[in-house]
Amino acid sequence: MTFDAARPDGDNDSLKSAISPDGQPTSGERYRVPARCGVAVRLKAQQIIEVQNTHGTQVCDFWAFCEPDTGEFLSMAHTRTSLQSVFPAVGDALVSNIRRPMFEIISDTSPGVHDTLMSCCDSNRYRILGCTEYHDNCTDNLRMALMAIGLKAPAIPDPFNLWMNIPIAADGATSFEPTVSAPSDTIRMKALCDVVAVMSACPQDMNPINGVGCSPTELHFQVID
């Protein structure tokens, strides 16, 4: 079986969680990303997306594809190279795979601990961790969130993992630690071009990345003109 970026390995309610048939938001309306699911939203250049860590312990895998050419997408490797840092912060631009600025981080009420290093979880990740049945995963959530608004994932870019706490030791070792964010923490990012963004409330419950209770929860977001 050949690799198909668009095809999920299983399914969940991400298929039924679209905010509108085409992902167009109503400005100022509060939307929910259900626990363990993904949701897509379209943004016009200069619109702001505010993502809220509703309960404080939840990681949000975040991706964005340019429109109309979704072959251009947010790239963590190009962003690290541009910023000369692995930790984007307020005032920084996040860039695409052809180095175009796609977002500016304009505010962040959390301590600013976000991850650019880890791949999004997928069905193989959970199989390797010991799961014998299908486990919700961010890769499939990305695929299904796009399907729910009539799009196909053109690729599986590495995500911007909001609130994901991955310390890097001096020898390069990384670890999966609980979030350091608080309930209702928000990050605001201004789109610098037209995009379709996808958020997944990471369903990882086999390490404490979504809190010591290993209980993934919901997230919320809104689009601000």
Add this chain to the structure above:
Amino acid sequence: MTFDAARPDGDNDSLKSAISPDGQPTSGERYRVPARCGVAVRLKAQQIIEVQNTHGTQVCDFWAFCEPDTGEFLSMAHTRTSLQSVFPAVGDALVSNIRRPMFEIISDTSPGVHDTLMSCCDSNRYRILGCTEYHDNCTDNLRMALMAIGLKAPAIPDPFNLWMNIPIAADGATSFEPTVSAPSDTIRMKALCDVVAVMSACPQDMNPINGVGCSPTELHFQVID
């Protein structure tokens, strides 16, 4: 103009540097990656590729695609997640975008300083650095090395940057430092599945990543049964 992973933004001798019409190597033969160029080579599972830093100061961008399905390729983000480290070392497996082990690092005569964080340079990178004309770049070298053996790049994966010295400070800041390798240092990687690998002798001459002289040079490699 839409993004086309396969289409170079310019050209150089990578188009004329194929080791054979289809990239099949002769086992034990020493091949050259010309300075500022890329070369592709096919490996069967269990074959070993030895890459040599001929003059000690040269970074080698390294990619690999599975065969026959090149939609599966070596992924640095999945490798970091698997290893829980940003620095792969001898004994470690490098994995694909679906987490299949593709290579094992079996030896390394250098101090083991390699990079998994930085994107491959591209024409936009040099434009941003101030170039007003086409500059050789690893992304185009990847594309042309594959074209030279009759293939098209299906994607531009983040490379395994052999000998590239990117220290990470405690605050996450990175810097572009000269290699710490010595002339004739070699790294050997055993293929764990059939792949087409590509090496680019990075043409970066606007920072000291290829030595304080900023003079990119050649590399050599061989395939060992």
